[in-house]
Amino acid sequence: MALPFRPESEETDRLITLSDGVIAIAITLLVLEISVPTVPDGTTAAVVPDLVAEQWPEFVGYALSFLVIGLYWTLHRRVFAHVERHDRGVLWLNLLFLLLVAFVPYATSVFVAYPNGFGIAFYAGVLALTGFSLALLWGHVSRKRLLEAGLTSRTVEIQAARFLISPIVLVGSAALAQFDPTLAVLSWASLIPINAVFESRLVASIEESLTESENQPH
Numbered sequence: 001m002a003l004p005f006r007p008e009s010e011e012t013d014r015l016i017t018l019s020d021g022v023i024a025i026a027i028t029l030l031v032l033e034i035s036v037p038t039v040p041d042g043t044t045a046a047v048v049p050d051l052v053a054e055q056w057p058e059f060v061g062y063a064l065s066f067l068v069i070g071l072y073w074t075l076h077r078r079v080f081a082h083v084e085r086h087d088r089g090v091l092w093l094n095l096l097f098l099l100l101v102a103f104v105p106y107a108t109s110v111f112v113a114y115p116n117g118f119g120i121a122f123y124a125g126v127l128a129l130t131g132f133s134l135a136l137l138w139g140h141v142s143r144k145r146l147l148e149a150g151l152t153s154r155t156v157e158i159q160a161a162r163f164l165i166s167p168i169v170l171v172g173s174a175a176l177a178q179f180d181p182t183l184a185v186l187s188w189a190s191l192i193p194i195n196a197v198f199e200s201r202l203v204a205s206i207e208e209s210l211t212e213s214e215n216q217p218h
Contacts, residue, residue, distance in 0.1 A: 015094060016080055022098045023073050029105040030065050033112075034058045061112040064188065065104055068127055068166075071195065072101065075134055075163060082147045090146065093137040100130040120177035120184050124170040131167030138163050155205040162198035166191055 035058075037051035076097065083090070103126055111123035141147055142156050169191055177184035 012080060012083060012086055015086065015091065019076060019094060019098060020073075023069060023076075023101055026101050026104055027066060027069055030062050030069075030108060033105055033109050034062060057112045057115060061108045065108045069101060069104060071166065071191075072097075072130060072134060076137075078159065079134070079138055079141065082151060083141050084148050085146055086141075087144060087146065089140050089144065090137065093133065093140055097130065097133040097137060100126065100133055104130065115181070115185075117177045117181050120181050121174040124174040124177065124184070124188075128167040128170035128174065131163065131170065135160065135163035135167065152205065152208070155202065158198065158202050158205050162195065162202060165194055165198060169194065 034055065037048065037055065039045060039047060039051070107123045107126035111119045113119065138160055142160070147156070169187065173184040173187045176187060
């Protein structure tokens with residue numbers, strides 16, 4: 001007689017729901033950190049456009065953090081698209097990832113308030129740690145064989161490289177910020193083409209794995 005409940009290791013839906021909720025709250029907090037400018041006494045509302053324009057660092061910080069959290073959500077989704085079951089290690093590593101994601105709004109505020117060497121390095125460091133936590137999660141599920149059957153070792157390796165490349169670039173920018181803060185911020189733009197290249201390679205590898213699986217005799 002089958003047990004009337006699923007094994008705990010297969011109950012990943014609650015874990016994913018918690019993760020999506022924390023990420024959604026973190027993204028929402030980003031925009032809540034942007035304050036509405038106050039018109040100084042003795043002036044008219046005509047100065048509001050200028051006051052809003054002066055907030056451009058806050059808008060840049062919001063957009064950057066939104067995109068990075070969105071990227072990490074995409075990668076997190078990719079992890080659990082291939083995970084068939086989990087263990088205690090997955091639970092704790094996922095909580096570590098959520099801990100760091102929830103800290104991103106504060107790091108964004110520091111970056112906006114102090115866009116110098118320290119502020120940039122602090123911001124990039126938090127984002128890098130968040131990315132490394134995802135890489136640890138992927139490494140754990142692949143090492144413990146918690147992934148779905150059919151994924152080739154090449155696919156797993158490409159995914160691992162993709163998890164690592166963004167935090168590595170961010171760590172490099174944190175070091176660069178001590179010498180040239182502007183160049184450090186501009187280096188973040190390299191994440192777009194780099195991730196695009198890894199995504200195309202990953203998709204090609206997954207399609208190749210599916211083709212090989214379909215061609216195998218049953």
